[in-house]
Amino acid sequence: MHGMTDPLTRWRAHADAGVLLDGFHALKHALRFGAEVPVAVTTDRAATLVLAEELAGDVRDALDALLTQVPAETYASLVPRPHPTGVAALAVRPSRTANLRTLARTPRTAPVVVLDNPRNLGNAGAVIRLAAGFGATGVVTTGTLDPWHPTVVRGGAGLHFATAVERLGVDELPTGPLFALDPEGMDIRGTELPDDAVLAFGSERSGLSAELRARADHLLALPMRPQVSSYNLATSVAMTLYHWSATGGAHGAP
Numbered sequence: 001m002h003g004m005t006d007p008l009t010r011w012r013a014h015a016d017a018g019v020l021l022d023g024f025h026a027l028k029h030a031l032r033f034g035a036e037v038p039v040a041v042t043t044d045r046a047a048t049l050v051l052a053e054e055l056a057g058d059v060r061d062a063l064d065a066l067l068t069q070v071p072a073e074t075y076a077s078l079v080p081r082p083h084p085t086g087v088a089a090l091a092v093r094p095s096r097t098a099n100l101r102t103l104a105r106t107p108r109t110a111p112v113v114v115l116d117n118p119r120n121l122g123n124a125g126a127v128i129r130l131a132a133g134f135g136a137t138g139v140v141t142t143g144t145l146d147p148w149h150p151t152v153v154r155g156g157a158g159l160h161f162a163t164a165v166e167r168l169g170v171d172e173l174p175t176g177p178l179f180a181l182d183p184e185g186m187d188i189r190g191t192e193l194p195d196d197a198v199l200a201f202g203s204e205r206s207g208l209s210a211e212l213r214a215r216a217d218h219l220l221a222l223p224m225r226p227q228v229s230s231y232n233l234a235t236s237v238a239m240t241l242y243h244w245s246a247t248g249g250a251h252g253a254p
């Protein structure tokens with residue numbers, strides 16, 4: 001199917017606009033969740049297919065059709081730092097229009113997570129992985145961080161394709177009751193989170209912005225001893241999505 005052009009030509013054609021899938025697991029997840037992957041390389045096709053048989057039987061045939069073996073030096077020239085699995089691929093970034101449509105669709109069966117001006121790329125990746133695991137509708141970021149930055153994609157383990165990931169203004173957030181997480185809020189354990197909730201979290205440095213706080217319908221706190229100032233952003237998202245999944249409204253939870 002891709003036999004007409006060599007993998008390097010295809011790589012170069014997609015390198016600028018494509019999303020780098022760094023390693024076997026990122027490629028596996030992206031394929032599982034319907035990513036379009038125009039090029040994938042490996043330093044050892046046979047070993048990668050054995051890995052696929054062991055860990056990802058559902059995408060083994062797709063990988064067989066897609067993977068081209070390249071010399072280790074060629075592989076190393078395509079990625080910022082080599083991954084232990086020797087696998088790399090480029091995926092087509094889903095269109096903003098498609099993501100906005102997903103985020104706007106009602107009735108919603110699972111919450112949208114909002115990161116208000118996050119600063120740490122690793123946190124954003126971890127949150128996208130969490131959102132994918134809980135089947136959240138999407139992850140929206142406000143502010144300047146690009147949620148499709150290669151470091152975020154690496155942290156997300158290829159799971160950007162399992163949930164709608166976009167950057168929006170606070171004035172453009174999806175509809176639905178806005179629950180903002182803040183240590184000063186009401187104890188989350190007294191609240192059921194509905195499936196159409198918009199769950200907002202503040203930045204690592206300064207917490208929720210005044211703009212987001214002003215739009216919030218509810219401020220919720222995660223249980224925490226008084227002497228502790230706050231939790232890490234991604235762990236706060238984890239606890240909140242778990243709370244959604246464990247309370248009555250979670251029809252869409254896995």
Ligand SMILES: C[S@@+](CC[C@H](N)C(=O)[O-])C[C@H]1O[C@@H](n2cnc3c(N)ncnc32)[C@H](O)[C@@H]1O
Nearest residue numbers: 181182183201202205207208221222230231236
């Ligand atoms: C690292 S904290 C922000 C700390 C920041 N220095 C501040 O002034 O709020 C990042 C975000 O995680 C969430 N968070 C952390 N601990 C929380 C708690 N105990 N209850 C509710 N949300 C919490 C909030 O959304 C917070 O804005």
